[in-house]
Amino acid sequence: MSRVRLRRGRRLAPEARRESLLAIAADLLLEQGYLPLGVQDLADGAKVSKALVYKYFPGRHDLYNALLEASLDALSEAVLSAAAREQDAVRLATATAEAYFRYVAQAGPLIQLILRDRFMAGHVSRQVTAFRDRITRRLARALCAQFGLSPRQAVACVGIGLTMPEECGRLVYQGDLDLERGSVLCHELVLGVIDVARRGGLETRR
Template sequence: MARTQAADYEQRREAIVEEAAQLFAARGFMGASVADLAEACKTSKSLIYHYYPSKEDILYAVMASHIDQLVQDVSEVSAEGGDAKAQLRAIVHRFMQHYVGAASRQKVLLNELDSLPADKRAEIVTRQRAIIDTVTRLLCEISPDLASDPARARVQTMLLFGMINWTHTWYDPAGPVGPDTIADMALSLILC
């Protein structure tokens, strides 16, 4: 007889992912064991493996949960419509809000991609490229001269992501400058 799923199954999976994000961000994927994760979750290794078949599956869940939120942001902004500048502004603002609340997941996404098996890494990279392509398209709509120079358009896109993606390394949520101000500052540098 198949084992029934606990009513709080998804909440437990998410709790494991949250602890794993903190642990992998602090120690790196290779520096953190499933035993460390079980200790952080105040549970057993076997219970961790009940929810996730492998440590790599947990890493994938950390990354996928974060990148899927960003993909959703892009999709929602696109569905809302508006001109390219308004859409780009909305995307960057949403991303900065998520980066503040998910600094560990962002750090894991940026630093541990090579720790994923090739098939899972390809899935994450495909989602990242979709985001990058959307932002590149918006930049080209805002500055039509970029459309005739795809290499420059891609560089401009990556400069924008370079500014916002790494804020987790220095941003202080209790500091005097909020994420919306940082988003506007990054946009003003890119769109000048």
């Protein structure tokens, strides 16, 4: 999402206005680095009234769920298509991680910023939770099948593994790491987690 610069008083169709508010909120949150975002700050950035912001996002958590849903809509096609035909756990994990890494490197760490903020605890929408669980289950099943991990071990490995593309992507987005080096680093770190999963499976089978 990139911020849409608007002049005060410009009229937009409702869907365009909503998209504009989401784009501006995403930029402001990435700058701020934590939740919640001041409604007045968003209104000032969008050059609208607070009342208009509340019209589109009436609840305290509605804006952040809308941002998550928009981000996951953009991410889902890349992640799911990258891994759609993969059955091998290693290829599935690395393809998913690469797609996620490149998304964060381009769009910023908005997803992790919102999901990990205590402000959203217990308030993440069902749509977002379902997407996250679908990705986690698919990766966990592949690890269980290939390495003999227990479901709990597999979910733990997936949780750790998904932090790698997030952090590498964040460093690229911030300009602290170039894209290609970030991709290589992400790949190496994910392979490290997979190696832990492999060894964990061997221990479980003993």
